[in-house]
Amino acid sequence: MKIAIEGCCHGHLDSIYSSIADLEARNNYTVDLLLICGDFQAVRNEGDLQCMAVPDKYRQLGEFYKYYIGEKTAPILTIIIGGNHEASNYFWELFHGGWVAPNIYFLGFAGSVLVNGIRISGASGIYKGYHFNQGYFERQPYSKNNLHSIYHIRESAIRQLSLLPPSSPSSPPAIFLSHDWPVNITSYASPSNLNQLLRRKPYFKQEVSEGRLGSPPLMGLLQVLKPRWWFSAHLHVGFDVRVWWEEPPTQSATERPLGEATIEKVANPDEIEIDDEEFGSTAQTSTSTSTLASALPLSSSTPTPAPSALLPPLPPSTNPDEITLDDLDGDVAFDVAMPPPLSPPVESNALFPSGETGWYTQFVALDKCLPQRKFLEVIDVDTPGSPSFTSTSSSAPVSAEPVTSPSLLKQTEKATSPSSQPVLTFDPQWLAITRAFHSHISLTHQQKPFPNEATAREMVAKELAWVKEHIEEEGKIRVEDVQQFVRTAPGPESIPGGVGGKGKSGVGRGGNGRWEQPPAYSNPQTEAFCRMLMVSNFINQ
Secondary structure, three states, X not given: OEEEEEOEOOOOHHHHHHHHHHHHHHHOOOXXXXXXXXXXXXXXXXXXHOOOOOOHHHOOOOOHHHHHOOOOOOOOEEEEOOOOOOOHHHHHHOOOOEEEEOOEEEOOOEXXXXXXXXXXXXXXXXXXXXXXXXXXXXXXXXXXXXHHHOOEOOHHHHHHHHOOOOOOOOOOOOEEEEOOOEOOHHXXXXXXXXHHHHHHOHHHHHHHHOOOOOEHHHHHHHHHHXXXXXXXXOOOOOEEEEEEOOOXXXXXXXXXXXXXXXXXXXXXXXXXXXXXXXXXXXXXXOOOHHHHHHOXXXXXXXXXXXXXXXXXXXXXXXXXXXOOOOOOHHHOOOOOOOOOOOOOOOOOOOOOOOOOOOOEEEEEEOOEOOOOOOOEEEEEOOOOOOOOOOOOOOOOOOOOOOXXXXXXXXXXXXXXXXXXXXXXXXXXXHHHHHHHHHHHOOOOOEOOOOOOHHHHHHHHHHHHHHHHHHOOOOOOOEHHHOOOOOOOOOOOOOOXXXXXXXXXOOOOXXXXXXXXXXXXXXXXXXXXXXXXXXXXXXXXO
C-alpha cells in the first residue's frame, strides 16, 4: 500500500491533492491513502472560524468547505488528526472520530483504526502541562481561554493510547500520527542531521540543548508502542531520525555534544506575534513526575527516559513559524530544574543506510504546504496477507512541491472508485479501550481517578472479548457501515451552494458585525458510534 503523509494542512487541501496527483503522474504509481498530521482546519462556514484559535487576519475559509458541501470529493481516502489551529467545535462533534467530509476521516481526539490491516493511530492537539491532568471541560461558546485549552492533549488520551498493542519485529507495521514532536526526539539524531535542523531553525537550539523540545507524554508513547513509523508536524520543518530498539549491524551508541550552552537570540522573520494573556503568570502546572509517568505503562524491557525527563517543559522560547499561538505561554512560570538531554540507546550515523536491518521506529517530521518545503512524503507499506509482506515495511520516501496547475487540479476532482479504495475498519483493540475507559472520561476540570495499569489491561481484555462477541462476529467492521457522513452545519453564507445565514442555522453576525460562534450540533456519527459500543453519548449532552 502506498501512503502519502502531509505535515500541517492549514486548509490547503487542493494544493495537497494536486501535489499527490503530480507525484503519481511523474512516478507512474497510485497513492492509496493520505495521512495529515494536524492543523487541518475543517472550517465549514464563517461561524466555525470563530472557534479556531488564530488572529482575526488569519481567519480564512480555506478550501475544506468545498469538500464538505460536495463541490469536490477527496480523491484519496484521507485520515487526519487535529493540531492547535482547528475548528474545535467541529472536531468536538466527532470526539470519537468520524467523517468530516466524504472520504476524509478524523481519528478523534485520540484514536486508532485499521486500513487494509495496518494499524493507524493518532493523538490530536498539543501538550501543555497545566491542562494535561484535567477533564474536557470546554463548552460552546468558547471563552478566549477555552478556545486554546480545548486542543491541549489530556492524560486520558495518553493512557488510552498506551494500552494499544506495542509493535514488534514480527507484527505488521504500525503508523502513529501526532501534531507535537515527542520530547527530545532530536537526541536520536546524528550530529550532521541535528546541525542541519538547527541551521534551518536556529531558535530551536536552546530547547534542544536543554532536552525540552517537544511533548513528554508523546515520548512515553513512542517508548511504549514502538510503531514502525511516527509522523509529526507542528514545528514547520522537515526532520528524519531512526529510533533503534535493537542495535543494527556494525552500529554502536556514541555520544555527541549539543553545542554551546550560551545561545544568541535569533530573530525570526516568519514570526506572527499574538498578544495573549490567556493564562498569565498565575497559571500553574499540575503535572508531576510521578503523575505523568503513571500515565504511561512502560515495560521494564523498554529503553525509557529517566523519570526526570518526563517533567513538564519550561516555557518554550518563541516558536517562529507557528501562528504564534504555541500557546503564548511564555508568561507561565515552571519552577522545575530540567534534566540533561536523553542518551539514545543507539545513534544512527546515516539517516537511511541501505541494506540495514533491525527493529526501529522511523520518525519523520513534515513541514506545512508551501513551495520549497518538505511537507509531503510517500512510503510503501506491505499489508498483511500481501505476497510481499514481511515483518518490516519497505520505504520509498518522496518529497513534493505544492502544485496548483489547472490540469492537475482537475485530476484531483475525479470521483473515487470504491473498488480501488483501501478498506477502513474499526480497530477492535481501540473499541475495547474506548469501552473500558468510557466511564473515566471527565467533562469537568476535575479528572476522575484512573485505574492502575494492571487493572486497566484487565478491563481492556474483558471489553475486547465483548467486542469480538457483539461487534465482530463475522469479521472486521467497516467504518462506513456504522458511520456515514452527515452535514450538521451549513456551508459558507458567502459561497454559492452554501446554505448558511442567520435564521437557517443560528450562524450569523452579532450586533458589531462580527461573526458569532455557531451553536453546538449533535452529530449522528457520534451517536452511531456510541450505539455500536452500547455506551452513553456524553458528547452531545
